[in-house]
């Protein structure tokens with residue numbers, strides 16, 4: 001007989017991670033019909049038929065035919081698709097008002113947009129429902145419940161068992177790592193002062209002390225607050241106080257972030273003031289977390305390094321941890337030797353992983369110590385920093401006041417309606433045309449560095465992929481503006497000046513999903529320039545991995561990159577994608593200037609609406 005817990009894992013890998021649910025739901029050839037209690041939930045687009053299918057299979061394998069349990073299981077599957085780890089049944093009637101797909105405001109079904117069906121959903125009776133779930137043969141009730149059931153009830157929430165286990169694993173690992181590590185205090189203090197001599201760098205010194213004296217440190221901070229600098233110097237300090245010869249691994253969730261980390265940490269190490277720090281530390285290499293753990297052919301959930309065969313490293317530093325999912329964090333922590341140090345770095349205010357869990361934010365909320373937040377912006381202008389802070393703190397009045405005051409770093413095009421008029425996007429059009437002309441002119445002249453400079457000068461960001469405030473629409477608009485500015489659209493597959501976004505990792509060219517480049521003319525035809533201006537490299541078009549034109553991108557895609565100037569067109573205030581994390585991430589992509597195009601109600605809605613991600617991990621851990 002099929003093991004139901006295995007089924008839950010595989011079904012979900014298909015359902016939640018590859019996005020098949022939406023495509024199945026959208027297909028007119030859906031191979032099954034939903035009847036009974038769950039049907040109105042599908043009609044109201046709270047559930048997809050794939051959620052229901054997975055839930056019924058999971059429950060059915062255990063002989064469970066109570067539709068209330070099927071509904072609870074389907075809501076758990078839906079919650080995972082939306083980034084939550086579990087579902088709180090008591091809160092479910094109040095929290096599932098939004099339709100189930102990721103772009104609801106763009107193409108809402110008539111019924112869902114009127115809200116009628118959602119209001120009239122036949123929710124089970126509130127005390128009998130959890131009781132039925134807990135008593136079900138498909139559900140393990142509590143932490144001590146049976147180990148072979150696909151669902152688990154714990155802490156008043158329903159989980160797919162596998163995610164509950166991951167949560168338990170992370171909590172256990174974190175708790176075990178809280179015990180202080182003894183070090184030579186005088187030596188540590190000397191290293192800390194040598195590496196961060198300036199009085200105002202106290203937070204960075206605190207981060208080094210934390211990393212030296214514990215086996216788990218969480219280092220947070222917005223862009224330009226010195227996280228990368230601190231990583232490099234804390235490695236140098238550890239080589240002094242706990243080394244030499246420590247084996248250090250640097251990693252990040254994406255290939256692009258890993259490459260950037262390696263480059264900036266090594267730049268910083270080469271710039272260390274003291275020869276002995278440079279010599280002890282040497283060059284560091286970085287990889288993706290998946291690569292560090294050792295991928296296994298045919299499995300995205302099991303790795304070569306795990307609790308039985310741990311990583312050999314003494315120090316593991318992971319950057320951009322806001323993008324880490326709960327399962328990946330669990331696999332990482334269990335694979336690091338219990339005696340080794342882990343340093344998790346990131347900005348918990350940014351959008352979280354597209355997969356389940358907001359584990360960095362949960363750790364910041366739950367850890368009694370070992371969390372160091374860097375707050376001094378070194379790179380960011382003060383207006384932008386103030387705006388980012390107001391958004392992060394949920395202060396809508398202040399965010400609106402800062403936007404309205406404007407300045408060199410801030411422009412707010414306060415639109416009259418949800419869809420901006422041509423007049424309202426005039427400054428955006430001017431910017432896109434000016435930067436586009438510079439890009440195309442440089443590319444046609446074969447000046448790759450100037451073209452890359454123009455590529456990073458401005459980026460248009462959107463919350464949605466489709467619809468009136470979506471990437472598809474605005475990409476086409478921006479491309480038209482540039483085409484008009486530069487003598488018309490070319491029919492060539494690779495016209496010089498076309499900006500490209502790589503959409504998959506490619507070992508042979510060393511390009512990563514998320515890398516951007518620009519087509520440039522060369523003596524031998526066209527090629528695509530990647531990298532930083534002044535340090536570019538050219539890739540022949542026939543060697544290019546899958547890529548698409550990039551005249552605009554989602555805020556999610558922009559994560560991990562910064563641009564000199566950023567414009568963001570906000571969707572309607574009612575869009576559930578319009579959240580504090582989204583606006584914060586958009587604003588912090590800008591190095592010098594942000595242009596926000598949208599209504600005041602959209603700005604306020606964004607600042608006040610937080611991404612809701614249910615998990616059991618954010619509760620405070622005891623301090624001893």
Ligand SMILES: Nc1ncnc2c1ncn2[C@@H]1O[C@H](COP(=O)(O)OP(=O)(O)OP(=O)(O)O)[C@@H](O)[C@H]1O
Pocket residue numbers: 201204221222223224225226227228229230264378379
């Ligand atoms: N203590 C310091 N004193 C002076 N300058 C610093 C200090 N720490 C960092 N910087 C400088 O501030 C800038 C930003 O630092 P860094 O790149 O380390 O920040 P970050 O938080 O990693 O940014 P991002 O998230 O964008 O990667 C760099 O130019 C760095 O050299």
